[in-house]
Amino acid sequence: MARYKKKERQELLLEKVSTDPFLTDEKLSEVFEVSIQTIRLDRLELNIPELRERIKHVAREETEKIRSLSLQEVIGEIIDIELNDHALSLFIVEDGHVFQKNKITRGHYLFAQANSLCVAVIDEPLALTKSADIEFTRASKLGDKVISKAVVEKMDGHTAIITVTSRVEQKLVFKGRFEMYYTDETDEGEKNG
Amino acid sequence: MARYKKKERQELLLEKVSTDPFLTDEKLSEVFEVSIQTIRLDRLELNIPELRERIKHVAREETEKIRSLSLQEVIGEIIDIELNDHALSLFIVEDGHVFQKNKITRGHYLFAQANSLCVAVIDEPLALTKSADIEFTRASKLGDKVISKAVVEKMDGHTAIITVTSRVEQKLVFKGRFEMYYTDETDEGEKNG
DNA sequence: ACTGATGTTAGTACCAACTACTAAATGAGG
DNA sequence: CCTCATTTAGTAGTTGGTACTAACATCAGT
Structure with missing residues (x-):
């Protein structure tokens, strides 16, 4: 030897x-x-x-x-927020967030960022996602800094409509329309979040 | 003392x-x-x-x-799979998956389970989510065993349509319609996964 | 008040996996 | 062959323990 x-x-x-x-x-x-x-x-x-x-x-x-x-309770770091109006968050794509073979971000992390941002922007004790329409427009990759923007379009009764766009260097990677259920009760059992 | x-x-x-x-x-x-x-x-x-x-x-x-x-590369454990046809997975809701105040599952974990299942059911080297239409029908909670079922409805060219339903004790908590992009190339740069 | 059980403390020898140090043996290059 | 770098050996001391023996304290019941 x-x-x-x-x-x-x-x-x-x-x-x-x-x-x-x-x-x-x-x-x-x-x-x-x-x-x-x-x-x-x-x-x-x-x-x-x-x-x-x-x-x-x-x-x-x-x-x-x-x-x-x-x-944290949120995926990505919130960098700007005006409650019931809009919010921005930054999510940096790390090793655990991508497919190992091609380093493309798994879609559910982008969804999670958007979803968390929707929960955060609503100024009520309980906010749950009721439904969503989403689209992944381009692949984002390991190391990318994804900026997600949520804009509250409408709030009435117990339902809010929020549109979210996520970009990497200005280029759109994700967009979605979220329907959120909210209430001032702290617990409730009919919807999901 | x-x-x-x-x-x-x-x-x-x-x-x-x-x-x-x-x-x-x-x-x-x-x-x-x-x-x-x-x-x-x-x-x-x-x-x-x-x-x-x-x-x-x-x-x-x-x-x-x-x-x-x-x-793992998947949220939830796959319990049955027939490639390009259908798949089932089990996801047990743990402490890290819920809102602390009310123990309701964060929506993005249910989405992640469904999304991962869609990726898994497609028998191609690359499968990415292009868009999705989802709905959270009831709240699931800490300790729940969520069974997710993905059914491939259509596959043509490079696009698959998959419907997913997730249930806790037979009761529907989540449903979604996923449009997946797939290819036999191992890397590609226009869509997201 | 005495006895016995339970609980607490003290003390010793030993262990793993070290640090810090001194000193000797080995090796490789000019 | 000499020399400097490298490697090895050996000792003392440290932390945070185990395992064991023995003494002391406290209280309960009779």
Whole structure:
């Protein structure tokens, strides 16, 4: 076994550790067929924290993600809003949002952005989507910054009509017409949101 | 400080540890104003693993979640499929899918289930949603098992028409008519998915 | 007030997976 | 062959525990 040279080993080490943070120095020393001390020197030079810190980091990241997701309650970040009138949100297409083979955004994320924006723009305790007419006009891709605009066209009784357009660099990728049901009661059981 | 009684303390301990898994025995012993040994006895009785195991568990859970999410590529689990004809999927409404205040499912998850099912039922390398007409007929709630059925009505050239109905205990919660674009090329840039 | 059960605390030895440090062995290049 | 970089070995100390033994505290019932 012509073990790797220092530089090469360190590059591979970085990769190994980032793909599987659960590896002990001992396991790594077996993988690379060097002593534990060498692995430790490598980690020191590369500023790779020890196993426990790596695991803690992963765990922290994820509990934070969960928190921010449940806090967010919206896909995309709202950048401008006038209640019962209009709202804008930004959604950046990330790795989890696309088909792996062609990096095209899955339609339901664009729908989710639009749908969330409709819920947000209505200034009532309960707002649920009753129906929608939607169209995907062009493909958006990984890394795209999608700006979605919701405009409230009509509000009467308990129904609002909202049109949404989503664009990437001015080009329309999605448009829809949403019919929303709303009420000032905080719970209700006949429609969906 | 009239420290808690054993039973009470153990209940609070369970809660504490599950909301914040990052607490050491030492910190916990300070919180409850008992000795470290007492905390350790409590953990032993309640089968609460040690700090490191708890952290590891959180980290593992999350890396698995990420993997299964990217593997899944579908919201809901497909339970029956005949390509280019029909498909069924099951989606169980969990905590992250509902509005916190009233536990009603966010519409875009039901849309996502339907949309994913449409993508899955088409036996071509690329299938993207072109447009959809959807309706949310009743609210579904936390814990509901949503069965979605997609039926391919028509396929010609590069367009398929699929109708989807989603039910909870036979009762219709969602229906939609999806127009899908499909092709045997693996990449394409004019439509959305 | 005495006894026994239950609960709490103290203390020891040991473990994994390290850090930080010193020192020796090995290797490869000029 | 010498030298500098690299690798390995070994020791002491750390964190956050387990596992175990033993002592002490508290209260309940008789």
